[in-house]
Amino acid sequence: MPRDRQNAGPCPKCSVGKVSCTYNRFDNGPERIDSWEHRCLSCSFRETKAFRSGEEPPAEGDPTTCPFCGRKVPGP
Numbered sequence: 001m002p003r004d005r006q007n008a009g010p011c012p013k014c015s016v017g018k019v020s021c022t023y024n025r026f027d028n029g030p031e032r033i034d035s036w037e038h039r040c041l042s043c044s045f046r047e048t049k050a051f052r053s054g055e056e057p058p059a060e061g062d063p064t065t066c067p068f069c070g071r072k073v074p075g076p
């Protein structure tokens, strides 16, 4: 399972901690879930977004681009 984590800069809530941007992809038969998470290591700040894509192309946004910081999934 591809998993990718990067530093996404200082936390907007506590401004002390660093936010990590994590990308996960789950393949579940014909359905694919691209999941993004920003989480602060010092406070409870956390935001997540998951894109579910089956046979149809996703209706909203690009699942390979983080909706929070805009970084792209690194290619293979």
Ligand SMILES: [Zn+2]
Pocket (backbone or CB within 6 Å): 011, 012, 013, 014, 015, 016, 017, 018, 040, 041, 042, 043, 044, 045
């Ligand atoms: Zn924080």
Ligand SMILES: [Zn+2]
Pocket (backbone or CB within 6 Å): 008, 021, 022, 038, 066, 067, 068, 069, 070, 071
């Ligand atoms: Zn991000």
